[in-house]
Amino acid sequence: MKRKWLWLILALAVFFTIAACFSLMAISTILGESQEISMSSGVGLVEVKGLIVDPQETVKHLHEFSKNDRVKAVVLRIDSPGGVVGPSQEIWSAVKKMKSKKPVIVSMGSVAASGGYYIASPATLIYTNPGTITGSIGVLMKFSNLEGLMDKVGMKAFTLKTGKFKDVGSPARAMSAEEKTMLQSVIDSTHAQFVRAVAEGRNIPIEKVRELADGRIFSGEQAVALKLADRIGTMQDALEEAARLGGISGEPHLIKPPKKRRLLLDMLVEESASRLVDKMRSEFGFSINYELEGVGE
Numbered sequence: 001m002k003r004k005w006l007w008l009i010l011a012l013a014v015f016f017t018i019a020a021c022f023s024l025m026a027i028s029t030i031l032g033e034s035q036e037i038s039m040s041s042g043v044g045l046v047e048v049k050g051l052i053v054d055p056q057e058t059v060k061h062l063h064e065f066s067k068n069d070r071v072k073a074v075v076l077r078i079d080s081p082g083g084v085v086g087p088s089q090e091i092w093s094a095v096k097k098m099k100s101k102k103p104v105i106v107s108m109g110s111v112a113a114s115g116g117y118y119i120a121s122p123a124t125l126i127y128t129n130p131g132t133i134t135g136s137i138g139v140l141m142k143f144s145n146l147e148g149l150m151d152k153v154g155m156k157a158f159t160l161k162t163g164k165f166k167d168v169g170s171p172a173r174a175m176s177a178e179e180k181t182m183l184q185s186v187i188d189s190t191h192a193q194f195v196r197a198v199a200e201g202r203n204i205p206i207e208k209v210r211e212l213a214d215g216r217i218f219s220g221e222q223a224v225a226l227k228l229a230d231r232i233g234t235m236q237d238a239l240e241e242a243a244r245l246g247g248i249s250g251e252p253h254l255i256k257p258p259k260k261r262r263l264l265l266d267m268l269v270e271e272s273a274s275r276l277v278d279k280m281r282s283e284f285g286f287s288i289n290y291e292l293e294g295v296g297e
Contacts, residue, residue, distance in 0.1 A: 052083025056279030065108030082114030121201030128220030
């Protein structure tokens with residue numbers, strides 16, 4: 001009998017918890033909508049953090065701000081060591097389009113290098129901290145060769161392919177000179193695209209950019225001296241300049257992209273997954289991580 005009461009109490013607790021969650025979500029939605037209606041004109045903020053792998057959210061936010069009449073200018077806050085070539089180019093294109101309609105002011109955080117610098121280059125102005133790590137104008141492609149290790153453990157790999165280059169970069173064998181030449185041509189082409197993008201965005205002679213585009217990094221102070229960035233300043237400086245260029249007087253109102261709504265089920269699944277990872281870490285002494293390797297800018 002006591003056990004039945006315990007189960008009943010537990011079921012009621014779960015029910016009221018779920019009901020409370022949905023109520024809070026509804027209230028926050030209503031408040032968010034009313035806040036959206038009452039907002040005045042201001043400066044939009046788009047943040048790019050970490051590796052640049054998926055450009056969709058950044059491109060979407062820039063596109064929405066370009067159509068929003070309340071957004072008079074945009075600050076693009078970058079704290080990224082770079083990422084994949086294609087996504088970096090998509091964001092670069094979105095920043096360039098945005099600049100043709102409204103001022104785009106970049107604020108560099110601790111690092112805005114390689115692909116992180118690529119997406120900054122077409123902006124109206126670039127603010128950087130004196131010690132920001134930036135530059136690294138270059139392209140790389142990484143491969144591993146496990147042939148020796150496989151021989152030691154007695155493993156053999158067999159590949160069926162339709163063309164001589166189809167399995168280029170296979171870790172099971174050494175790369176031929178012909179394959180290296182082919183891959184180098186791809187790298188050179190992509191590097192030339194990077195150089196042209198920086199030269200166009202920064203209005204610097206392409207020969208000057210080539211001199212700097214050997215993968216070296218610069219401090220923010222060096223970048224300003226080389227005209228890769230415009231001014232030393234903080235994010236607050238970037239916001240104030242964006243407001244000035246957007247014709248806003250006084251303290252600028254900051255407009256952020258709407259947060260992605262998360263379903264209660266998603267949160268419960270994430271919580272369960274987090275607990276499972278913690279359990280595996282405590283039981284087996286390791287954690288699960290995802291790392292990106294491949295072509296990067």
